[in-house]
Amino acid sequence: MNNPTIAIPYIVLWVAMMRALPVRAQILPATCSRCGRPYERRDLGENVCQCGQG
Ligand SMILES: [Zn+2]
Numbered sequence: 001m002n003n004p005t006i007a008i009p010y011i012v013l014w015v016a017m018m019r020a021l022p023v024r025a026q027i028l029p030a031t032c033s034r035c036g037r038p039y040e041r042r043d044l045g046e047n048v049c050q051c052g053q054g
Contacts, residue, residue, distance in 0.1 A: 031049075032051055034049075034051050035049055035050075035051055037050075
């Protein structure tokens with residue numbers, strides 16, 4: 001199986017998986033150790049850390 005036409009989809013899939021790894025790592029952002037909430041809002045209406053805001 002040295003047909004490059006068949007290998008292309010596998011290469012594209014492999015590259016997509018490699019690019020997804022750092023994205024997955026950012027799914028879990030740094031969270032506050034006091035309240036456990038993320039520091040930055042990712043979704044509208046999401047509760048974020050307000051420990052440093054009084
Ligand atoms: Zn907090």
